[in-house]
Amino acid sequence: MTTDVLRKKTTRYLQGRAMPAESKQIQAWLSSINENKKTLSQEEKEMVEAEILAEIQAYTAYPLFYPRP
Secondary structure, eight states: OOHHHHHHHHHHHHTTOOOHHHHHHHHHHHHHHHHTOOOOOHHHHHHHHHHHHHHHHHHSSHHHHSOOO
């Protein structure tokens, strides 16, 4: 399922306008997230944070205002 399709389905679901089959899909998806809940180690969190910051720096003027030490 593409992000656009998922966004449309979840919007309809949240507005109470989803078809029964769509509601079942969303509910199944939400329940599977809870069953597979995992936590990241501190090292993994730091790595994800560094990757996000690098992406932000690559696509914005961030380095111009906050150059690396």
